[in-house]
Amino acid sequence: MSLTYDDVVAKYEPVLGLEVHVELNTNSKMFCGCSTIFGAEPNTQTCPVCLALPGALPTVNEKAIESTIKIGLALNCSIAPFSRFARKNYFYPDMPKNFQISQYDEPICVNGYVDVEIETDEGPKTFRIEVERVHMEEDTGKSLHVGGATGRIHGAEYSLLDYNRAGIPLVEIVTKIVPGTGKYAPEVARAYVAELRDILRSLGVSDVKMEQGSLRCDANVSLRLIGAEVLGTRSETKNVNSLRSVERAIRGEMIRHAELLNNGQRVIQETRHFQEDTGLTRSGRSKEQAEDYRYFPEPDLVPVAPDAAWIEQLRAALPERPSIHRKRLQEQWSVPDKEMSAMINADVLDVVEATVALGADPAKARGWWLGEISRIANEKDSAIKDLAINASDVAEIVALVNSGELTDKLARQVVEGVIAGEGKPAQVIASRGIKVVSDDSALMAAIENACAAQPETAQKVRDGHIPAAGALIGAVMKETKGQADAARVRELLLGHLGQSSN
Amino acid sequence: MIRNSASEMASKLASGDVTSVQLTQAHLDQIAAVDKQVHAFLHIDTEGALAQAAAVDLKRKNGDKLSPLAGVPLALKDVMTQKGIPTTCGSKILEGWRPPYDSTVVANLKKNDIVILGKTNMDEFAMGSSTENSAYGPTHNPWDLSRIPGGSGGGSAAALAAFEAPLAIGTDTGGSIRQPAAVTGTVGVKPTYGGVSRFGLVAFSSSLDQAGPCARTVLDAALLHEAIAGHDPKDSTSINAPVPAVVAAAKAGNVKGMKIGVVKELNGDGYQPGVRKRFEESLELLAAAGAEIVEVSAPNFEYALAAYYLIAPSECSSNLARFDAMRYGLRVGDVEGASAESVMNLTREVGFGREVKRRIILGTYALSSGYYDAYYGSAQKVRTLITQDFNKAFEIADVLVSPTCPTTAFKIGEKADDPLAMYLNDIATIPVNMAGIGGMSLPSGVADEDGLPVGFQIMAPVMKDERMYSVGASLEASLLSKWGAPLLSTIPVLAGSK
DSSP: OOOOHHHHHHHEEEEEEEEEEEEOOOSBOSSSOOBOOTTOSTTSSOOTTTTTOTTOOOOOOHHHHHHHHHHHHHTTOEEOSSBOOEEEEOOOTTSTTSEEEEOOSSOSEEEEEEEEEEEETTEEEEEEEEEEEEEEEEOOOEEEEESSSSSOSTTOSEEEEEOSSTTOEEEEEEEOOBOOOGGGHHHHHHHHHHHHHHHHHHHTSOOOOGGGTSEEEEEEEEEEETTOOSOOOOEEEEEEOSHHHHHHHHHHHHHHHHHHHHTTOOOOOEEEEEOTTTSOEEEEEESTTOOOOOOEEOTTSOOBOOOHHHHHHHHHTOOOOHHHHHHHHHHHHTOOHHHHHHHHHTTOHHHHHHHHHTTOOHHHHHHHIIIIIHHHHHHHTOOGGGSSOOHHHHHHHHHHHHTTSSOHHHHHHHHHHHHTTOOSHHHHHHHHTOOOBOOHHHHHHHHHHHHHHOHHHHHHHHTTOGGGHHHHHHHHHHHTTTOBOHHHHHHHHHHHTTOOOO | OTTSOHHHHHHHHHHTSSOHHHHHHHHHHHHHHHHHHHOOEEEEOHHHHHHHHHHHHHHHHTTOOOOTTTTOEEEEETTBOBTTBOOOTTOGGGTTOOOSSOOHHHHHHHHTTOEEEEEEOOSGGGOOSSSTTOTTOOOOBTTBTTBOOOSSSHHHHHHHHTTSOSEEEEEOSSSTTHHHHHHHTOEEEEOOTTSSOOTTBOOSSTTTOOEEEEESSHHHHHHHHHHHOSOOTTOTTSOOSOOOOHHHHHHHOOOTTOEEEEEGGGSSTTSOHHHHHHHHHHHHHHHHTTOEEEEEOOGGGGGHHHHHHHHHHHHHHHHGGGOSSSSSSOOOOOOTTOOHHHHHHHHHHHHSOHHHHHHHHHHHHHHSTTTTIIIIIHHHHHHHHHHHHHHHHHHHOSEEEEESSSSSOOBTTSSTTOHHHHHHTTTTTHHHHHHTOEEEEEEEEEOTTTOOEEEEEEEEOTTOHHHHHHHHHHHHHHHHHHHSSOGGGGSOOOTTOO
8 A cells, every 4th residue: 555655745744854964174173183084094083082082172173163153154044142062972982972062052053044946836936944053063983883784783793983083073954844845845855955065065164975974964754734733753864865865765754654644653753764775764763762962061162152253254255155156157158947957956067167167168068067978977877076077178178179179079089088087188089099180182082982982962962952962971971980070071072062061 | 308398309409409310219219118008109100200300300410491390209190191101090990091192281290390200099080088989999198097188189198298299289179189188287279270271181070170289388389380380272171361470479478468258158067176276276377467357158158069969970970971991991891792882881880989980870860851950050050159159258358268178087988988978078178169269278287186187278269379379378387487397297207207
């Protein structure tokens, strides 16, 4: 008795709550001077403070506070004149102090919002997501459970601990409850996370790489009967590591909840883990025997009291909001809505912008990134940004086409070569021997050969039947192995047969 | 030589009468002779101390500019990290751990070429008033070996009284420097909170802990105070301001025109008659030296002890969570198939003593959801009220005074099974920590009824630590001229003592 999504939204209203964790890209950790570079040898980026050796004390990373205030301002929050760190107490081997320094009842930023626009049946519609708080905390270390079937601690033979991540600055952005999105809930959530990611990237405060965990989303979902006031029981889905997964996880949870409710069962308030392969969630720990974190103000740190003038300085220096930036680009490039959405969905807007900035025509730049390059990415099942081609490569290729040194067809070969790791465009052209045949005498010889081989076709053209030229052009291109400029071949051929090329 | 004050030793070093190696060796010999009876030390770093002493002697020979206490030996409370030297905090759970880094206090001691003899005994994680809670056995009071030397810093105080070291470092969360000083006839100072860095001080209660100097004279304490104090960027609660001029104040010892406030609530019922008598005498001496004695009231001090026993355990329950066998220290139950959780549980079960467990449980309870407001929240309000009481009192008086402890040293074992009776020992010292101000204890004589030392407490406003030294030095001078010799010259001589 599997429900369809339409059945679910016909009966129930989803209510969302989104918690996004962002790893800041500061050079040093939140409370000590250790490096934050991703991927270092385990336990090489640690010190007495982040290993919680007896006697060590935390000190606050000023840059992290600055980044957090910038985030708060960009999300239209009020910045608290006085905020405090608090200890969240619980035991876990990858948390060296067995408490996490976080913020509790006195966060640094409160009461903001983010507007997101999505396509609905009635056209584009804006949803306002209210932000309850933005606060600072530190990341935990990483546990690697070895020997268990699922990489979980349960059933593992032993566990390895890497404290390199312990103490990396994290910012948590928590929304208020988000009602009123109806059937668009999964898309609104996705658009919200995408917008956050764009804002954070524009601020330059985080790498925002979901796949590396520098941006992580926990999605709270509950259902209530349409028209009901009382909120349903929520589940919290963790490990949602891509925009697509945000959408899938919420959709999946909505269906799971509805099935339970329709069967007269209750939804258990619990943490669930999203599984990328199935798109389903599995039960984590139950929150009904909620852990008591025994929060209390962190006595080792003085309260954060940012200077009002400094906040205004940061506000004045905020970059253009990504949504406004996009509107401006769309106007400058005269791009239709659909194409714009296509670029945003394919996550190529910034690379197209960079390509244009390097002198490429916007339409051409867009064409390459959305066309050939996207196609190859799809083939390879890889993200466009992970391909070995960048904005300057594409700008160079566009320029070569413009100057006639490459044809579109040859340019595609160059793109392919660059992506295949054969080097920069010039290297690919050289090593593959790609060259436009622009020597007219060589072309003329090929044209004469073609006409001699197909005398009847040549006669038709002489008689004014221009479309017949296609077969001769094809033969010339074949003989020149596609390296000739087809337009030039046509021009020369028609002249040779006594016709104007126009 | 070992009976001299630290400043006398420093003069002899400066004049070349003695070398630091000789001085250090003399103290190591005294430790070897008497510490079996006293048990002030948990670890003696003979090699390191002599090497440090030799280095200072070389610097002196080369004509380097040296700090006032350069070459003078010191005993370090085992709650401070010193690179490569065992640091146990009096607990089994840290047995064998050698810190890879120096606490800021130790770094400052080394910078000042003060020779570190070793680590002194203490109540486990500084929780106690008798040093009986040390996992390594109690320290004995050199005045009477059957009695406690106070706590938690009983080892540091006993080392001074037994002439095993002329200087020591203590830490004071509710009286752990001042109460041991009082019951051993020595001087102990808890500086203003934030005056001395806590970096490398293994935390018991972060918002109350403060390291400070222990010595046999007020001037020695001041010299050590200046050596270890000052702003430290590694401790964000450290005060970014110049160190109060404590040495100058101790040298002048001038109380003329100062108003000294006697705290009504910290005297009277519950205070031993001999303690009260010495206190009254000291007030007369200070008045004779030109101070004006006034009475002040601090009505909320009544709640200080109760509030302290919510705040300190709450913070300790969190601070001591890191002792989980994962990265350092004791590990119990790490057998094939054991989970991390069971290793943590077993290690903490075996590694912590009764008093530590009692406080962890108390604190965990006080912070629990549903109880937080009633316990931790209320205690914080009391803390604010106590601070306000002090502020009002300091509008009337420049410093406040009281007996340091209600009684003289009690017998080892006497209160071991009665934690509440033990806690009451700190009734006069705790308000100082709650308000983050400075407090000093110095000897005011011995109680008539038992012949044991009595402490006189001086309290000064935040970062006005120099006032304690003015008053302390004045009283010390008056008492010295009355007695004709320092109080410690009357201490029974230990068997084998040099």
